[in-house]
Amino acid sequence: MSAEEHILQIGSVAVPFTLQLKQRGTLGITVFPDGAVLVSAPQGAELDAISARLRRRGAWILRTRRYFEAFRPRTPERRYVNGETHRFLGRQLRLSLRSDEASRVHVEGMLLVVGGAELTDHSTIRKRVSAWYSSQARQIFAERLQACLADFAPEGISSPKLTVRRLTHRWGSMSRDGSHLVLNVRLVEAGRPEIDYVITHELCHILHPNHGRSFFELLDRKMPDWAKRKMRLERALA
Ligand SMILES: [Zn+2]
Secondary structure: OEEEEEEEEEOOEEEEEEEEEEOOOOOEEEEOOOOOEEEEEEOOOOHHHHHHHHHHOHHHHHHHHHHHHOOOOOOOOOOOOOOOEEEEOOEEEEEEEEOOOOOOEEEEOOEEEEEOOOOOOHHHHHHHHHHHHHHHHHHHHHHHHHHHHHOOHHHOOOOOEEEEEOOOOOOEEEOOOOOEEEEEHHHHHOOHHHHHHHHHHHHHHHHOOOOOHHHHHHHHHHOOOHHHHHHHHHHHHO
């Protein structure tokens, strides 16, 4: 069985898809929640004929991708005022601005406390809160990456280099050669089980770059309840 990457043009939208040719009689199309499209076609089928068939299902493919897209992360407008809710590790914290306290950001019960004298300036507060989120994310993701890697001891994969930054359309991505993992800083708003799901999903990509059947077989084995975690992640941070 071989897999190739192609692009299907549906109207003005270019949709990348993975084509698997195998011993089967019919054409199968699967759209995954991250927008990836897997097409299975019989050995020997012509790409032109496959593309024509796909274009006929074009409206359905676009509709399904749009449906999943609605669950993917959006950046909410933040005003950085007292009492505003900010999510951290699966909890809703309320912003507490304290000009009379030491200049630091920390969690106190259900409060996200920002101390310091310069608090009337909202852009300063935003910068300090987002710097705090980034440093928490780097620390927590590094920890969770080591924990999740332990499940891959039988496969003997080595730890990818971790980068944390803002990603617009995804929670994480793994480089093709499995040496570099990028995680969305916003993932630190989710609980640890959901963070572990994203990391485990990406670690599975070290062994299977595409979302083919072997990828999902591995993910099922490493994390049998991944679908539940994924759903919680999408509901909480949509
Ligand atoms: Zn993936």
